[in-house]
Amino acid sequence: MEKSMMQNSLLYPRSNACRRKTSLDGLWKFCFDPEAKGKKEKWTEEGIASPVSMPVPASFADLFTTEKERDYCGDFWYETEFYAPADLQNKKLILRFGSITHRAAVYCNGQKTAEHEGGFLPVVCDITEAVKKGEMNRLVVWANNELSESTLPCGSVKTLRSGKKLAKPYFDFFNYAGIHRSVYLLELPEQGIADYSVTYELEGGDAKVHYQVACAGEGQVRVSLYDAEGKQVAAGEGARGILKVEKVHLWQVRRAYLYTFKMEFWQDGKKTDEYQEQIGIRTVKIEDEKILINGKPVYLKGFGKHEDFEVIGRAFNWAVAKRDFECMKWIGANCFRTSHYPYAEEWYQLADQEGFLVIDEVPAVGMMRSMLNFADAGTGKFTAFFEAPTASELLKNHKKQTEEMIARDKNHPCVFAFSLFNEPETTSDASRNYFSAVFEHARKLDPQKRPLTGALEKNSSPEECKCFSLLDFVCLNRYYGWYINGGPDIEDAMEEFREEMDAWEGKKLKVPFVFTEFGTDTLVSEHKLPGVMWTQEYQNKYMEMSFEVMDEYSFVQGELAWNFADFQAQEGIMRVNGNKKGIFTRNRQPKDAAYAMKNRWEKSEN
Numbered sequence: 001m002e003k004s005m006m007q008n009s010l011l012y013p014r015s016n017a018c019r020r021k022t023s024l025d026g027l028w029k030f031c032f033d034p035e036a037k038g039k040k041e042k043w044t045e046e047g048i049a050s051p052v053s054m055p056v057p058a059s060f061a062d063l064f065t066t067e068k069e070r071d072y073c074g075d076f077w078y079e080t081e082f083y084a085p086a087d088l089q090n091k092k093l094i095l096r097f098g099s100i101t102h103r104a105a106v107y108c109n110g111q112k113t114a115e116h117e118g119g120f121l122p123v124v125c126d127i128t129e130a131v132k133k134g135e136m137n138r139l140v141v142w143a144n145n146e147l148s149e150s151t152l153p154c155g156s157v158k159t160l161r162s163g164k165k166l167a168k169p170y171f172d173f174f175n176y177a178g179i180h181r182s183v184y185l186l187e188l189p190e191q192g193i194a195d196y197s198v199t200y201e202l203e204g205g206d207a208k209v210h211y212q213v214a215c216a217g218e219g220q221v222r223v224s225l226y227d228a229e230g231k232q233v234a235a236g237e238g239a240r241g242i243l244k245v246e247k248v249h250l251w252q253v254r255r256a257y258l259y260t261f262k263m264e265f266w267q268d269g270k271k272t273d274e275y276q277e278q279i280g281i282r283t284v285k286i287e288d289e290k291i292l293i294n295g296k297p298v299y300l301k302g303f304g305k306h307e308d309f310e311v312i313g314r315a316f317n318w319a320v321a322k323r324d325f326e327c328m329k330w331i332g333a334n335c336f337r338t339s340h341y342p343y344a345e346e347w348y349q350l351a352d353q354e355g356f357l358v359i360d361e362v363p364a365v366g367m368m369r370s371m372l373n374f375a376d377a378g379t380g381k382f383t384a385f386f387e388a389p390t391a392s393e394l395l396k397n398h399k400k401q402t403e404e405m406i407a408r409d410k411n412h413p414c415v416f417a418f419s420l421f422n423e424p425e426t427t428s429d430a431s432r433n434y435f436s437a438v439f440e441h442a443r444k445l446d447p448q449k450r451p452l453t454g455a456l457e458k459n460s461s462p463e464e465c466k467c468f469s470l471l472d473f474v475c476l477n478r479y480y481g482w483y484i485n486g487g488p489d490i491e492d493a494m495e496e497f498r499e500e501m502d503a504w505e506g507k508k509l510k511v512p513f514v515f516t517e518f519g520t521d522t523l524v525s526e527h528k529l530p531g532v533m534w535t536q537e538y539q540n541k542y543m544e545m546s547f548e549v550m551d552e553y554s555f556v557q558g559e560l561a562w563n564f565a566d567f568q569a570q571e572g573i574m575r576v577n578g579n580k581k582g583i584f585t586r587n588r589q590p591k592d593a594a595y596a597m598k599n600r601w602e603k604s605e606n
Helices: 002-008 318-331 345-354 391-409 429-443 487-506 536-550 592-605
Strands: 020-023 026-033 052-056 075-083 091-097 103-108 111-117 123-126 136-144 155-159 165-169 183-189 192-203 206-216 220-226 232-237 240-245 259-267 270-279 284-287 290-293 300-304 335-337 357-361 415-422 452-456 474-477 513-517 556-561
Touching: 052 075, 091 103, 103 123, 111 123, 183 270, 192 259, 192 270, 206 220, 206 259, 220 240, 232 240, 270 345, 290 556, 300 513, 318 345, 318 592, 335 556, 345 357, 345 391, 391 415, 391 429, 415 429, 429 452, 452 513, 487 536, 536 556, 536 592
Parallel strands: 300 335, 300 556, 335 357, 357 415, 415 452, 452 474, 474 513, 513 556
Antiparallel strands: 020 183, 026 052, 026 075, 075 136, 091 123, 091 183, 103 111, 103 136, 155 165, 192 206, 206 240, 220 232, 220 259, 259 270, 284 290
């Protein structure tokens, strides 16, 4: 039990007097395995064959210069060496990968120490018994990036006549793969702090911090809370309790205030473990048609985003993250959605510090059998996706990755809602049964009982959708004026948009609506007067039309444009080297629409 608690802990790696983290980032050995022969040839024990150098973290696709590597689909391998300390008395050695996309098995000196399904959440393995202490040790990782209708995200694999396999996503972003986030070797106490949860209660100008600390082993827990200046403001004993904070500084949107929550684990009068994290005291509530933070309504302004950048693909990079937040602050945003998967933990740490709200999304995207889901949305196409025999295995994966997402992110003040799907088929009783199970499961997991939501595409209309009543607030992805009546037909698009919104209004749901996607593909090079599709002038016209309609309905409480920046997608006749719906270019420079949105959002702030 103790071993599993520490191995399954998703606490972010920290170093202190009781814990040590060592980065394993850098150049690793790497090879493709199109014939899936590595396990048969014992690469797990003897090392991988004919390796090349590969940076970790990084996506592998954009580092090569031929289609063979960029489009690779199948098994691939990583290998490195690390030194294990000679003295590990009362310590465990844990390996922690921020993510491995999409599935992996980890071997230490030939011994399998973990396997994991899902490419956007941590892989944690206890290697204490597998290492050679005081020596160099071989670490080998098998990974695979194939898609199916039982994986998250969903898709399929096509085999060409040559035998080459190609991933065929049911989603509109590139199927980047690799070790995308940092890898750490952790020295942790055998017994100690495995997890913690905090919830908040406001009482006038004061607050109560309800805490619960999960531990491996028997011992005493002591907790303390420090303000931003390092002054202790509360303390307590026991694995659960309440800390009273007088004259509390609340974490507020774009005005963040963070406390430091410190936990200590004591055995026989000796401190054997400690862990600390920054927390923000705030409350979240949905009341009628409003989203309330600390009891006050907030209107969401911002973007759907992607972890996507030139060369590195989906890898986390601090410089890119810093630039993104500076761009979002410049334009006046206050929120983003982690479309369409949980991001690297560092994104949430920055959002905590900057006061940005985050809709945290599980990788439940592609749940409609379509290679052009963005075009099929709105056509009424039905593919009986949740009636398929794969649905039971998909549901198992969906629940598991929802568990891992909430376990990892539950204490971040920036996370005010969890999104449990993006644009699935929601028009059948089977879909209702499927998502009822997902939402029922998720509601048991979050100590803070945040709102749960999901993004509905156009086929999920107010007349046909079976699932909108599961949502605490409704998120809509709508492309009236682009995929629906684009170009000169935009006048009709505007009227159709109003007709749908009237239908939603007629349902009297009394919940907030948030537009989580709306936008046009726009080439930064294209200008034309009057504007036509793909020009910057048309992007501005589309945004003006969309905002005009949104502003007519009081229950609309947010606008998250699609997308923050241009991003890589699969090749196709509707994509010019990627999806160009960014308000910023892929290298984070503003298009004309950015200035118009900055003007709108700054006015709304005043």
